[in-house]
């Protein structure tokens with residue numbers, strides 16, 4: 001039913017995804033990636049509002065009118081350090097290109113557009129009414145793009161948000177993700193000659209080190225599901241002969257829910273204050289990013305599951321399987337097996353598929369899950385405001401996981417494009433069911449309200465912090 005309609009857009013969408021891959025732009029600076037999508041959507045009859053939530057590259061494209069309002073979430077940012085030649089079977093950076101699409105967001109954003117275009121055609125064919133919105137969300141990798149958009153109320157009138165992520169698997173994504181806060185601890189002391197006048201100096205580097213020691217002791221007294229990571233983002237210079245007057249660390253604090261994350265962040269801040277007191281240095285805390293935990297929605301997961309089964313998974317030619325085999329062979333079998341999704345219902349079947357096939361070629365059934373997986377996404381913020389669900393579509397060989405050179409190398413392949421187009425179909429079919437049976441949207445909203453237990457959405461990013469990006 002869907003495929004013949006899709007042929008109208010197939011070439012455009014593949015061109016769009018490949019253009020975004022070729023430009024590989026950083027968070028909040030996805031200038032070309034955003035522009036090509038905005039121009040295409042205008043040509044396709046969508047009304048586009050640019051500069052969403054005060055960003056340069058975020059946009060909201062709309063078609064239709066009235067209720068219900070369905071959101072398709074797209075992304076388009078790339079990752080530093082992952083520039084890679086397409087199709088090469090070894091790490092092989094593109095000269096002069098610092099970034100690469102190691103998370104497949106060139107496919108993600110385009111797949112969201114595919115879903116909305118397809119659903120619009122189906123709505124017109126069936127005479128269904130409602131509003132479709134494509135959210136061009138900047139800065140997922142670093143920058144919390146969707147959190148700013150949620151803070152600005154851009155999802156407030158949505159009845160559901162549908163999204164997907166390129167993956168090694170075909171499945172409904174379930175479970176939660178971690179809430180997180182990222183910030184800088186900046187210590188300022190007094191410089192001095194480290195040999196002749198150390199008593200006059202107050203070391204900012206000592207403060208950074210003592211803070212890290214304190215946090216390492218804190219680890220024994222956190223929940224197992226909490227995580228705290230740090231980088232020394234400025235050690236205060238490379239000369240041991242000078243007492244370092246300025247030093248800085250960047251911390252990332254994660255927990256399973258926003259309130260718990262905020263409490264853990266307070267404890268980390270207290271340790272920083274203690275380190276400043278011990279070293280007689282001044283402390284400045286600069287908030288960088290904040291992401292909410294994801295709230296799963298089982299009602300939407302059911303609809304997505306049915307849509308996925310009806311749509312089916314991508315099918316591959318012998319040539320594509322041969323291509324995938326080359327990339328699969330770059331990762332040891334034990335590592336290939338280590339990334340099996342926790343919610344998978346039949347693990348034996350999946351293990352067999354990983355061992356025997358070059359790439360995932362079946363639909364993996366999952367159990368609904370409330371388990372918080374390690375890691376964070378800004379989709380979490382959207383899920384607090386409107387019922388949200390995510391599909392995973394296979395776009396790569398088995399083996400390497402996200403943020404790898406292998407994902408960048410395969411990003412322009414036919415396998416990647418098949419996954420992207422299939423994602424569009426799955427999302428469109430999910431949206432179609434929701435429009436045909438609006439009572440499902442009521443049930444999905446009830447579930448969200450039940451899970452929130454009266455808590456409203458409160459963005460973790462303080463009001464005075466605006467979209468920004470630190471390298």
Ligand SMILES: [Zn+2]
Nearest residue numbers: 103104105165
């Ligand atoms: Zn991603």
